[in-house]
Amino acid sequence: MKLFSLTVSLALLGTAFQAQAQTASSTKLGGTVTVWSWDSAAKGLQSTVPGFNKLYPNVKVNVVDLGNQNVYDRGLAGCAAGGADLPDVYSIENGEAEVFWARFPDCFTDLTSLGADKIFKNYPAFKWSELSVGSKRYAMPWDSGAVVMFYRRDLYQKAGINPASIRTWADFEAAGKKMASKGVKMGTIANGGDDEWFRMLANQNGCYYFNATATQITINQPGCVSALSTVQRLNSAGILATGDWNTQITNVKTSRVAGSLYGAWYEGTIRTNAPDQSGKWGVYLMPAAQAGGRRAANLGGSALALPAASKNKDAAWAFMQYALGTTQGQVTMLKADGLVPSLLSATKDPYISQAQPYWGNQKIWQTVLGTLPQIQSVRGSQFYQDAHQIMVVVQSDLLKGKYKTSKEALDDAASKIASATGLPMSK
Template identity: 50%
Template sequence: MGYRFLGATVSLALLAGGPAAAQSTEITIWSWNVAASALKSTLEGFNKKYPDIKVTVQDLGNDQVFDKALAACAAGGDGLPDIVTIENFEAELFWNRFPDCFTDLTALGYTPEMQALFPEFKRTELEVDGAAYSMPWDSGPVTVFYRRDFYEKAGVDPATIKTWDDFLAAGKKVMEANPGTVMAQADFNGDSEWFRMLANEQGCGYFSTDGQSITINKPACVATLDKIKQMKDAGIITAAIWDEKIQANTAGRTASQVFGAWYEGTIRSGSPDLAGKWGVYPMPSLTADGPHAANLGGSSLAISEVSENKEAAFKFVEYALTSNEGQVTMLKSFGLVPSLLSAIDDPFVKEKQPYWGDQAVWTDILSTLPKIKPARGTAFQADADGVYKAVQAKYFANGYPDAKTALDDAAKQIETATGLPIAE
């Protein structure tokens, strides 16, 4: 699942004190759309383990829930549910602005051993000075989804695509062999997705990993932006918004999509008649020996400080997120990619997937989780992203002489907006 989810309501009933009596307690989770449906899919397994805990999931809608959560935190938590789904991308905004809004999960049993079940990159934005305000849910390990038939017609073996230069050269061949098809698409006009994916792979981002300085103009970020413009100028990547990408997938107008792995469900459900024609391969890197791993999207579950049922809420969060059963149920049912490292050993993950040409795509995708480098959003993620998108548009229109000048300008603008220093 990409970008933000929020909103679902979970009512849990906890065993009250003695074995003879149980007291029902309603617990609410805010989540949305596929995320809410995924939570529902875990309830059967959860109730087998906790038969006296009742769970109700309510789908509320994404932007509305994000706004409501911020407003509730600003009001001292008034109106917050017991559990809120928070996207990693926006998490630090909550902890920085409202440090008392959500519970430190370590006080409820989120032990160091439990924390170690997840990769570092998922935890970086959720933990502050030893406190853990949210538990990792799904992730978005980046992969290349590709049309097997288009690549084969061009004589391109995806196993030979190690660098973005390889990707560019392969794109020219694929497009020549398949007239009317582009190698890949990107929302160049409204999103920063490609920059964030490629920069994360290189260990660079808007901010330093300690969140104390601006690093968008560091050499790795400059090389990233330069490479994206090279591919755009070569015509192998064209601009397209979300719906246009889905239409291009179905119509056979694109040979690849580079996205977080949650996009698997978008292709499979959006283009069901193309079963067997799609496959996946690792994202290229700037150099052949690069990590070939990055993350885009993903969320977490946080328990509000005002909740009167924290222990019950934690039982649900623990089951849904720290057990293979909970995480793989959501993967199997709705394509939510686990953050739980042990999920790679699950039998379903190892299965060949018919839609993907009998490729064991989940094994290939989840194997990249330990290689993904942490990135910080800080409380200023939205500010920095807005600055970058404007600079990207100007640079692609040749408004800067080179990528370094463009990102130096972005760094200065972010410095003005946030008060953070530009890293030396």
């Protein structure tokens, strides 16, 4: 099913949901709703407050930017303390969400009790996989991390590279060698600090740390081996820079790299950190593993949860519905901070088809959102952090030459994850 030919019934569901939010304003909700979030996500939520207050003028929304790690750590501590000191609305990354549901199943409100079952089809299925336990929905989908390649038009042109000709990772490698001859890398990999390139390519190949039910370790299956082999090959070709989050941004600002492979939320990061490069950037689909293969994946993305201990649940739920369940709320955050909508009805908003000046007047949001139907679901599980930390080290060791092959490296990773989690390895 094409993203831009959604059924009429789905559009009606989205309209009904917005009408529900507007009708609820007649309940005269009041009080304060405290929201914990971080960085651009906090700014995005803050941008929706004026529109929300037109419907709910008596509700004060207090968005608190605590930083990503602090939100996670304080959330775990609050749940361990029976919900003490938690906010009314809690921001949570999809990949880390299942840690909370598994360890603290009573810490957050089951949103089906508030009507979330009626909006399930309003979002891509992959956004719900880590937010649900059986029939329970513990958080509401927020932004997506649809992966694309952000690239510098001017640098590609100087190197004689046509982005339309890059359809596979082999094409990307060949283009990277041309770019390297100009003293510029194709992108930055966070070797030793993260494994995001591996995760993006593994998701593209239908593989992840764990299987769809999070009951087996699948990190050494063929799709993952192919993904890590590609990362190893690109790194060995000398076409990628290495660096942490701040270094990656510096590489963009100083034109040391000609692009960034990331979830689409990175759009706001580039635009706000390199305003002087307006008009020089563009977007194309991530290369496929082989000709005709999938050119879509997801990296990151978040959700909003409602702590069970909230003393203003009705107002908190109303804010969540407005920010995440209405086209107006979702598009406001897209415009403000590049937070890519998960709400399917928002993909039909006229803004999505507008040319974006910073991106060389390309209609980038059509490209980005057009990949949503192709993204495959993954399960981070309650053991996400264990697997992630192990994989970061294994990938780094592979690129340092401590393993002969990617298969050997991933077999070792699978064994270590099994020891850390008690889960069996898939055969």
